[in-house]
Amino acid sequence: MIDEQRNPRWLAVDILVKVSKGAYSNIELKNVIAESKLSQLDINLLTEIVYGVIQRKLTLEYYLSPFIQNKKVQDWVYQLLLSAEFQMIYLDRVPTRAIFNESIEIAKTKGHNGIRAFVTGVLHTMERKGFPKLDAIEDPKEFRSIKYSVAPWIIQQLDAQLGENKANQILASINQPARQTARINTQKITQAEAIQALNDQGYKASVSKVAEDGIIVANGSVARSQLFKNGSLTVQDESAMLVAETMQLKPGMTVLDACAAPGGKSTHIAQRLGKNDHILALDLHSKKVALIRSNAKRMGFANQIDAKVLDARKIGPIVKDDYFDRVLVDAPxxxxxxxxxxxxxxxxxxxxxxxxxxxxxxxILDAVAAKVKNNGIITYSTCTILKQENENTITEFLKLHPEFNLIQTQTQKQLKSLRKTPYLNIYPDDFESDGFFIACLQKRA
Incomplete structure (x- = not known):
């Protein structure tokens, strides 16, 4: 019999069903891992299956289609077959026998004899016949969509904005596993001390080549480490760490984080300011504001970060004009x-x-513009790579607000220092980090 709390394949199917109905994979994974009794090896397998199946969904569905044809299949059975297929194709180290045995056992336990027989038949037919070739897809757009498992409109936009070669490099990179990265809290620990402490605890930690306060962590979940619990570090992508770096922060400044949840960038700003400086951190939703406060408390910045429920577009009567030295709009x-x-x-x-x-x-930019002091800076960032939300937004804002200038976005490690644009585009294939856009807008005196 399968122990549901200890079986990564069973748990993966449950998560995949929830994600297919609108849940977020990272949140579901985090919750399941926290509540389960999995070993680190099983956590790794669970994570690999969940992310792998979602990343390669269109490819896997193409491969699965001839084996189930037009049969109506329950959601969990469909996700079970996709997860088995993913393991067969992409996880070389996992024996086919183990994949078959556990998948069939899950089918039997979750369903009935008919479902067990159906799953058994599909798996053995896959093994016997092999999977259909992608080369059989004649339409070039459909071929790339299924090959990279990305919606056609995204590929079309990337081709138009960046060219097909760069688009293909990005598309190939996003199906690789995401690295686990963390940002150290420089108010509590140095980068060298954090790396040493993690390595002593059995992790494999190294210096980030992207972000000044970043480290790369393997061999376990860093969110379970003592350093995370005591606020010496927080989980954050390297690209996201660049935002506070570019804000040209100094002790004594007044700062607004206009779209702050869950608080990663607010805490980064706090650790770069003086201990008596304050950040006003806003978000639309009370639950997300609670997250900001929780993160601030864990990292020791509860007295510095004033988190409020407020739509940044309605900041007009709340704060006087010309008040902030720095404003971060990490935009939706x-x-x-x-x-x-x-x-x-x-x-x-x-x-x-x-x-x-x-x-x-x-x-949002229009609402906060009046709140910036002369010579103050708005840092505008997004975690998208589409011009509609990046360059186009900045261009239109500057037309509406000629009192602002676009100035050079600079990181501590001088990333892309030879680029021709003042703003900074980070694409997923550049440094194996998230895609990000950062622009700095200075208000003329």
């Missing part, structure tokens, strides 16, 4: 730059989402 966006880390994004979003978000981004 389509998240297309996160396709490696949150793979379901590539299937859920549509082009009109980007166009609608562009309007909201402009409204």
């Amino acid at each position: 966006c389509s998240g297309i730059g996160l396709m490696r880390r949150k793979p379901e994004i590539r299937y859920e979003k549509a082009l009109n989402d980007s166009e609608n978000l562009h309007k909201i981004q402009l409204e």
Whole structure:
């Protein structure tokens, strides 16, 4: 019999069903791992199956189609077959016998004899006949969509904006496993001390080549480490760490984080300011504001970060004009730059989402513009790689607000220092980190 709390394949199917109905893969995984009794090896397998199946969903569905044809299959049975197929094709180290035995046992336990027989038949037919060739797809657009498992509209936009070669490099990179990265809290620990402490605990930690305060961590979940629990570090992607780096922060500054949840960038700003400085951190939703406060407390910045429930577009009467030295607008966006880390994004979003978000981004920038002091800076960032939400938003804002200039975005490690644009585009294939856009807008005296 299968122990449901200890079986990574069973848990993977449960998570995949929830994600197929709209849940977020990273949140579901985090919750299941926290509540399960899995070993680290099984956590690794669970994570690999869940992300792998979602990342390669269109490819796997293409491979599965001839084996189930037009039969109506329950959601969990469909996800079970996709997960078995993923393991067979992409996980060389996992024996086919183990995949078959456990998948059939799950079918028997979750369903009935008819489902067990169906799953058994499909798996053995796959093994006997092999999978259909992608080369059989005649339409070039459909071929790339299924090969990379990305919605056609995203490929079309990337081709138009970046060229087919760069688009293909990005598309190939997002199906690789995401690295686990963390940001050290420089108020509590040095980078060298954090790396040494993690290595002593059995992790494999190394210096980030992207972000000044970043480290790369393997061999276990860093969120389970003592350093995470005591606020010496936090889990954050390297690209996201660049945002606070580019803000040109100094002790004594007044700072607004206009779209702050879950608080990663707010805490990064806090550790770069003086201990008596304050950040006003806003978010629309009370649950997300609670997350900001929780992160601030864990990392020792509860007294510095004032988290409030407020739509940044309504900040007008709340704060006087010319008040902030620095404003961060980490704007709501389509998240297309996160396709490696949150793979379901590539299937859920549509082009009109980007166009609608562009309007909201402009409204937020317009609302905060008057709150910036002369010579103050708005840092605008997104985790998307589409121009509609990046360059186009900045261009339109500058037309509406000629009192602002676009200035050079600079990181501590001088990333892409030879680029021709003042803003910074980080693509998923550049450094194996999330796709990000960062622009700095300075208000003229």
